[in-house]
Amino acid sequence: MTVRRSTGFLVFLLGCVLVMGGLFVVHPLIGGEEYARGLERRRQLVRDLGLTDLCLFTEARYTRHLSQADLHSAFQDHPMALEHFPSGSLVLPPPHLLEGGP
């Protein structure tokens, strides 16, 4: 007896749904407590040390502390100095510029 093609596809689809369920629903529950402990450790350090930023882009001082940087850090070196660090291209202009406001 030959298996219908649609049966094969539906089995494949069911497999995908099971894998997605395992990844999207079950996996986040595993290690949840450990993550919560880690998050509390990080929050404690942020509280104790008075930290303001994530340590993601360490290449330039204004990308290391994005929230503390000068408002015109792209021109900080001299008036014609344009942004030249790659992470600068990942960071958006301030919201008021995007909204077209003053």
Place this chain on the structure above:
Amino acid sequence: MKWIERQRAFMDYTLSSLWRRKLRNLALLMVYTLVIFLLSSVIFFTDALRKEAAAVLEAGPEMIVQRTVGGRHSLIPVAYAERIERIRGASSVRPRLWGYYYHQASRTNYTILVPETFSGPDDTVQTGGGVLRTWGALWDGRMYFRTHDGNSLFLLPTSAMSDGADLVTADLILMSEPTFRKISGVPEGHATDLVVRVRNERERPTVAEKIVRELPDTRPILREEIARTYAAIFDWRAGYVVVLLGSAVLAFFIFAWDKATGLSAEEKTEIGILKGIGWDTSDVLMMKFWEGAVVSVSAFALGAITGYVHVYFASASLFEHALKGWSILYPKFTLRPQVSAYQLAVLFFLTVVPYTLLTVVPTWKVAVTDPDAVMRR
């Protein structure tokens, strides 16, 4: 039951038809999966980072007051603290000492910081997870520093900061106040900025206004502004990554549109024959709908699964280069796995729905023509 059996028969036919042109369709499936993989990776990664930033920085200082000179951040006199303390609503003010140290040997920028209480002696430092990993050689177990006036200073790294905190502390070097002043050259009586505590959350903007009125050369930064900065950076809808990805998605849809509108002579004949043997237009459209659905649902499932594995099992290694840029030090971190129905719905409506529509519309044009004319062409 009859309806289900009818749809399964359509699916059987569609799958056989796809299999007849397997090379072309497999190539299409691969490209489609890749597009969804990239898009889902961006959505999962930026969302997880945004949530992590919000959760971690919620514990940060309520208000930072910087001094600006010539539009640039400058050292703030500690005497400003007393004047801010007198403002009603500000419960405490603490000078904060921090700065950057560029280490020539490793060509890396580190953040040096004086904690409120530093327990060790002056010739010791505490380091973040990435510091000793990138620092290079130690001299007799000590780290070599060059002070602001050109002298050498050897400091003993005593303890590393706790595990799993790289995302906030990877490049941090904690030291005592005298050591910090020696290295950075920040004179006595000055600090990098001030941390202001305002107990009542609703009073913060008012206190900030009063500070600017009292000390016009200062710039207060509220915790809410910091949170907004990070929310804006990691907003997938607005990030430049999505602008770049948008062009890839657009290119894919042009490709799909081209494929669908340029139905091959073989496909046109097939439609003609189907109509000739009694299929009506709605049957042909249903068959094409299933064709689009089979390809796009498979690509959606495979793309979303691989995107999830990439972000949460492989630490989004494809994005590491983009995030790392020119920096030497990159934190090691794992993000909390989480996928919401909203993210999946966004992904689905951005990819599957347009593709399925794109494949049905051109077929409708062929399907409504006379079968005889289609076969003769």
